[in-house]
Amino acid sequence: MSANLSAILYLVSGVLFILALRGLSSPETSRQGNLFGIIGMVIAVTVTFLSVGNFSSGFIYVLMFLAIGGSIGAFIAYRIPMTAMPELVAGFHSLVGLAAVFVAISAFINPAAFNLGTPGNIKLASLIEMAIGAAVGAITFSGSIIAFLKLQGIMSGAPITFKGQHLVNALLLILIVILTIYLCSTQSSNLFWILIAVSFLIGFLIIIPIGGADMPVVISMLNSYSGWAAAGIGFTLENTALIITGALVGSSGAILSYIMCKGMNRSFFNVILGGFGATDQTSSSQQSKEQRPVKSGNADDAAFLMKNASSVIIVPGYGMAVAQAQHALREMVDTLKKNDIKVSYAIHPVAGRMPGHMNVLLAEANVPYDEVFELEEINSDFANADVAFVIGANDVTNPVAKTDPQSPIYGMPVLDVEKTKSVLFVKRSLSPGYAGIDNDLFYKENTLMLFADAKKMVEEITKALD
Amino acid sequence: MEIDPFIFRLSIFILSIFVGYYVVWSVTPSLHTPLMSVTNAISSVIIVGAIIAALSGSDGVVFSSSSIYGFLAIILAAVNIFGGFLVTQRMLAMYKKKKKDK
Numbered sequence: 001m002s003a004n005l006s007a008i009l010y011l012v013s014g015v016l017f018i019l020a021l022r023g024l025s026s027p028e029t030s031r032q033g034n035l036f037g038i039i040g041m042v043i044a045v046t047v048t049f050l051s052v053g054n055f056s057s058g059f060i061y062v063l064m065f066l067a068i069g070g071s072i073g074a075f076i077a078y079r080i081p082m083t084a085m086p087e088l089v090a091g092f093h094s095l096v097g098l099a100a101v102f103v104a105i106s107a108f109i110n111p112a113a114f115n116l117g118t119p120g121n122i123k124l125a126s127l128i129e130m131a132i133g134a135a136v137g138a139i140t141f142s143g144s145i146i147a148f149l150k151l152q153g154i155m156s157g158a159p160i161t162f163k164g165q166h167l168v169n170a171l172l173l174i175l176i177v178i179l180t181i182y183l184c185s186t187q188s189s190n191l192f193w194i195l196i197a198v199s200f201l202i203g204f205l206i207i208i209p210i211g212g213a214d215m216p217v218v219i220s221m222l223n224s225y226s227g228w229a230a231a232g233i234g235f236t237l238e239n240t241a242l243i244i245t246g247a248l249v250g251s252s253g254a255i256l257s258y259i260m261c262k263g264m265n266r267s268f269f270n271v272i273l274g275g276f277g278a279t280d281q282t283s284s285s286q287q288s289k290e291q292r293p294v295k296s297g298n299a300d301d302a303a304f305l306m307k308n309a310s311s312v313i314i315v316p317g318y319g320m321a322v323a324q325a326q327h328a329l330r331e332m333v334d335t336l337k338k339n340d341i342k343v344s345y346a347i348h349p350v351a352g353r354m355p356g357h358m359n360v361l362l363a364e365a366n367v368p369y370d371e372v373f374e375l376e377e378i379n380s381d382f383a384n385a386d387v388a389f390v391i392g393a394n395d396v397t398n399p400v401a402k403t404d405p406q407s408p409i410y411g412m413p414v415l416d417v418e419k420t421k422s423v424l425f426v427k428r429s430l431s432p433g434y435a436g437i438d439n440d441l442f443y444k445e446n447t448l449m450l451f452a453d454a455k456k457m458v459e460e461i462t463k464a465l466d
Numbered sequence: 467m468e469i470d471p472f473i474f475r476l477s478i479f480i481l482s483i484f485v486g487y488y489v490v491w492s493v494t495p496s497l498h499t500p501l502m503s504v505t506n507a508i509s510s511v512i513i514v515g516a517i518i519a520a521l522s523g524s525d526g527v528v529f530s531s532s533s534i535y536g537f538l539a540i541i542l543a544a545v546n547i548f549g550g551f552l553v554t555q556r557m558l559a560m561y562k563k564k565k566k567d568k
Contacts, residue, residue, distance in 0.1 A: 010514075017508045018485055024493045024501050027561040034500075034554050037508055041547055048514045054521045058528045062520050065537050069544025076545070077552035085499055085557075092506045092550060095542040099512050102539035106519035110532030113522030114515075125472060223502055230509045235475060237515050243475055247482030249505040252490040256498060349495065356498030360557055368564035374495050 006051040007240060009043055014244030016040030021248060027369055044241045082364040083321045086219060086353040087151040093222045094144035097203075100137030100229040101196060104130045107236055108192055114237060120187050126236055127187070131180045131195060133232030138199035139206070140225040146207040147218050151353060157212030165209060172202045210271065213395075215353045216260040217271045224253025256355050263349030263375075265401075265412035294430065294442050296449040299460035302424050305448070307465060309386030311342040313378065315415055316358050317351045319392020319427070323454035326365040329391065332462040333367070339465070344381070345372040346415050348396035379416050388420040390441075391454050394427070398439045407437060423447040426457050500557045507550025513543035 016036045023033015049059070080088050107130055111117045116126040149155035179195045182188075210218050231246025261268050306312055314333070320326060333343045345367065351358045362372055382388060390397055397417040400407045417423055418441055425447055432438050441447055450457050493501050519536025523529065529537070 013511070014482075017511070018482075018489060020504055020508060021486070021489045021493065021501070024497045024504070026494060027497065027558070027563075030497060030500065030558045030561070031555070034504060034551060034558060037504055037554075038551050041508070041511060041551070044511050044514055045517070048517045052518055052521045058521050058523055058533070061528055061537065062517060062540060065520070065540045066544045069541040070548040072541075073545040073547065073549030074552055077549045077556060080553060082557070082560075085503070085553075088549075088553065089499075089502050089506060092503070092546050095546045096506065096509050096512065099510070099516060099539040099542040099546075102535040102542070103512060103515035103519055106522070106532045106535035106539070107515070109535070110519070110522050110530070113518060113532065219502065223505060226509050227505065230512050231479060233512055233515050235472075235479075237518065238471070238475065239514055240475070240478055241511050242514060243479050244482045245508050245511050247479050248486035248489070249509045251483050251486035252501065252505050255487065255490045256502070259495075259498075347496075354499060354502065356496060356501070359496035360499045360560070363557070363560040363562070366560075366562065369496055369561050370564050372496060 001047065001050040001053070003051070006047045009047045010239055010241035011244075013040035013044040013047075013241045016043070017241075017245050017248060021252065040241075082360055083324060085360060086215060086357065087148055089354060090144050090148040090151055090219055090222065093219075093226045094141050094148060096226040097137045097140030097142075097144060097229055100226075100233050101134050101141060103233050104134035104137065104236070105192075105196075108134075108189065116236070122187060124184055127184050128180065129232055129235040131183055131192070133229055133236055134192070134196055135176055135180070135199040136225055136232055137229040138196050139203035140222055140229050142200045142203035143207045143218075143225070144203075144222050146204055147215065147222060150207075150212060151215060157215075159211040160208040165205070169202060169205055172198055172205070176202070212353075213350075214264075214271050216350050216355055216357075217257050217264075217268075219354045220253050220256035220260055222253070224250050224257060227251070227253055260350055260355060263413065265409070292443045294449050295445075295447065296451055298450070299457060299464045301448060302450055302457075302461050303464035305422055305424065306336060306341065306387050306389070306461070307339060309341055309421075311344075311381075311385045312336060312387045312389055313382060313385045313420065314343065314345045315388060315390045315393050315397060315417060316345065316347070316362070317391070317393025317396065318353060318357075319394075319454055321352060321357065321361055321392065323392065325391065325455040325458050326361045326367075328455050328458040328462070330362075330365040330367055332458050332465070335462050335465045343371065344378065346375065346378045346382075347372060348375055348393065348415055349413075351393060351396060375413060375415060382416040383419040385420045386422065388417045388423045389426070390417060390423065391426045391458070394432075394439055395437070397441055398437070400437065400440050403440075409437065417441060418444055418446075421446060424450060426450045426452065426454050428453065497558075497561075500554050503550050503554045503557065507547055507554065510543040510546040510550065513540060513547065516540045516543055 020033045020037030023029045183191045227249025234242030401409045401412045401414045516539035523533040
């Protein structure tokens with residue numbers, strides 16, 4: 001296949017990837033968008049086979065490895081529970097990162113195959129692109145592995161910090177730059193391996209100090225990195241499809257990180273430098289330990305309150321995912337709707353462990369997406385609602401964010417749950433949320449605490465409603 | 467003087483960042499999780515590089531020191547491509563509108 005024709009076809013697949021993302025602007029067009037993405041991928045792979053034009057025994061092996069990887073991927077995709085999406089995405093990011101590293105290594109060992117020169121005499125620009133692709137890929141890989149372990153609960157979600165952490169990270173970053181410069185002047189393969197090793201280390205060090213509740217930012221950030229790694233390799237291979245995709249994914253991840261940071265009212269650097277609530281939480285939580293009275297109730301009380309309501313707003317959070325309560329919740333809502341009670345769902349941008357996590361879980365439980373609203377859309381409705389039903393959320397409902405400038409979450413956009421006539425708060429105990437601060441909402445006069453496992457409580461309420 | 471082809475690629479790159487910026491802002495927040503899984507899948511187009519690397523061995527030699535990395539990368543990228551697109555499809559199939567059958 002001529003080089004020009006394949007370049008045009010790569011461009012076509014790049015455009016199809018743009019359309020794939022464009023489709024996600026509404027759920028109706030999203031499935032079509034995904035199809036565009038698949039077509040784009042098929043084109044890119046087919047064109048590569050045709051332009052390499054090597055259909056010897058190696059080709060059979062390529063198909064075999066493709067089939068092996070593909071079946072593993074398909075198996076995972078069908079088996080994974082929706083609550084585990086954050087882990088899955090983190091895991092997938094690590095694969096992209098490692099693949100980028102492998103491709104860069106291969107190009108470094110055998111540059112002739114990629115038209116980049118000969119070993120020890122690789123074109124300068126290619127060498128720089130290769131080094132960037134490999135370094136970013138390696139950071140993505142080790143960072144995503146840590147994120148995956150934290151999300152899986154294999155590693156503690158608590159931030160791990162040590163003295164001089166930022167200094168070490170800064171020095172390692174400078175080291176990477178120096179290594180790249182030396183690599184370009186000496187073309188030494190040892191330097192290339194050291195560069196990759198240092199990048200693995202820095203990815204690991206960047207993610208360990210970041211706590212569980214900051215995972216939405218971390219996942220988006222790693223998403224972005226995986227894009228930049230792909231773009232770096234795209235420049236090395238002079239491949240338009242890869243460059244376009246890398247840029248798309250890179251900016252997509254960056255925008256998501258920005259949205260997540262805004263949802264927490266924290267700067268990006270604040271999150272990256274790590275340790276939310278790890279430092280000054282002890283003082284503030286001890287002060288508020290002076291037993292304030294709370295009203296607690298049972299399922300019957302909750303059922304009574306909701307039965308007499310005309311509108312209910314449900315505020316789900318990560319706790320709902322942990323308790324796998326989304327299906328039970330939907331059943332409860334069905335019963336409420338039978339009694340002509342208006343029900344809507346309010347989603348905070350950082351609810352859950354990744355952007356849009358709650359929406360997927362509700363969709364899985366067959367909640368129609370036009371009953372689910374974002375913070376800005378629904379916040380003014382709380383004042384007119386009779387009952388707010390908070391299930392598994394905490395910090396995102398804390399009115400302290402609006403009233404107390406001393407609070408670590410001051411300024412964070414929160415749902416105006418306290419404005420509803422009555423608040424039902426499903427929670428296991430009075431323990432503070434991830435920000436490590438007490439929630440004033442617990443002690444309000446119109447709040448009824450329901451201390452139980454989210455799923456059990458919702459099931460009991462449904463029974464009591466009948 | 468002729469323009470270095472690198473400049474063309476850089477132009478495509480920069481313009482794509484802008485396209486990505488505007489396209490992603492128009493993605494509805496309720497689809498942010500599928501957005502992440504689909505970007506994951508498309509970034510695995512890096513398999514293009516993996517295939518070139520895997521087929522780089524000289525005649526008769528399938529597994530050379532450089533092609534072996536290509537083969538490994540093919541497996542990783544294939545997991546991601548199939549896993550990413552299929553899980554996205556699975557998620558998107560769940561987004562339904564309210565039934566107007568009352």
